[in-house]
Amino acid sequence: DAGVIQSPRHEVTEMGQEVTLRCKPISGHDYLFWYRQTMMRGLELLIYFNNNVPIDDSGMPEDRFSAKMPNASFSTLKIQPSEPRDSAVYFCASSLGEISGYTFGSGTRLTVV
Amino acid sequence: ILNVEQSPQSLHVQEGDSTNFTCSFPSSNFYALHWYRWETAKSPEALFVMTLNGDEKKKGRISATLNTKEGYSYLYIKGSQPEDSATYLCAFAIIQGAQKLVFGQGTRLTINP
Numbered sequence: 740d741a742g743v744i745q746s747p748r749h750e751v752t753e754m755g756q757e758v759t760l761r762c763k764p765i766s767g768h769d770y771l772f773w774y775r776q777t778m779m780r781g782l783e784l785l786i787y788f789n790n791n792v793p794i795d796d797s798g799m800p801e802d803r804f805s806a807k808m809p810n811a812s813f814s815t816l817k818i819q820p821s822e823p824r825d826s827a828v829y830f831c832a833s834s835l836g837e838i839s840g841y842t843f844g845s846g847t848r849l850t851v852v
Numbered sequence: 853i854l855n856v857e858q859s860p861q862s863l864h865v866q867e868g869d870s871t872n873f874t875c876s877f878p879s880s881n882f883y884a885l886h887w888y889r890w891e892t893a894k895s896p897e898a899l900f901v902m903t904l905n906g907d908e909k910k911k912g913r914i915s916a917t918l919n920t921k922e923g924y925s926y927l928y929i930k931g932s933q934p935e936d937s938a939t940y941l942c943a944f945a946i947i948q949g950a951q952k953l954v955f956g957q958g959t960r961l962t963i964n965p
Contacts, residue, residue, distance in 0.1 A: 770951050782896075782941070782955040795952055830895060834951070838884055840898025841953070 745831050745844035752851055757819040760847045762831030763812055772841065773806055773816050774830040782830070788814065821851045854878060856944045858956035865932045866964050872928040873959040875942030879923035886953060887916055887927055888941040896941060899927075932963045 744763040752758050764771045773785040786796040791808045799806070803822070808814040818825055828848050832841040857876040865871045877885065884903045888896040900909040905920040913930045929936055939960045943953035 772951075772953075774955075781957045784952060784954075787951060789951070838901055838903055840886060840888075840901050841896070842898070843895035845895050 743831055743833050743842050743844035745829075745847050747847060748845060749848045750850070752821055752849070754822055754851055755820040756851075757817065758821045758825075758849060758851075760816040760829050760831075760849070762814045762816075762844060764814070764831070764833030765842055766812065768833035768835055768842070770834045770836070771808060771814050772832045772834075773814070774832065776828045776830060776846070785816070785829075818849075821849075823851045826850050854944065854946065854954045856942060856954050856956035858940075858942055858959050860959060861957065862960040862962070864962045864964055865929075867932060867934060869932055870928065870930045871932055871961070872926050873940065873961075875925045875927070875944075875956055877923050877925075877942075877944040878946075879921060881946040882920045882923075883945045883947045885918055885920075885925050886943040886945075887925070888943065890939040890941055890958065892938075899940075927959075929961075932961075934963045934965055937961060937963045 746761045769790050772787040774782045775785055776782050785798045786806045787794055788808045804818055806816045828846045830846045831844045834841045859874050886901050887899040889899050890896040900916045902918040907918040909916050915928045918925045927940055939958040941955055941958045943955040945953050
């Protein structure tokens, strides 16, 4: 398996633009997570899905952020409109079940100017 | 608010020496404790998942212990090698939301040749 695949690796965009981050989890993993990593706050959970259903989105900063998982092999995290404070590395991870380690993707480094 | 504390924040160790560091977490409603290794420019990689008080896990020269009653876990590295240089993250899950991991800020370990 190629692991968790995220795209793009890097994204630079202007304030106000829409940004879409993509993730392909490992086949057979029932859980998918979106995390944001910043120097100040470390790794923060934004949202997670179980069997394509959003379970907990309490970490999503505000209405500008949305996430979808239309099928077991694809998820998106959208920011609209983007702001400079959204600049961070966004990680997608997947796992098999409740007592399983996460497998992380390589992350998307987002810079909003 | 769940808080996971790791200490020290950073550590420099001479090659060949053994070392250990700590992860502290709330002892109530404990479900699982994860350890991850995060090398620079890569993504976090799962080392251990522990669930039972008194658990000990080992992978090569790295081992971990768990005390759920007092809320701490230790990670040990025996005979440090330069390739052990990384940030080591612990993450904690409670029963109510077993898949929702809260990550510590990590211990950055540097092995000096």
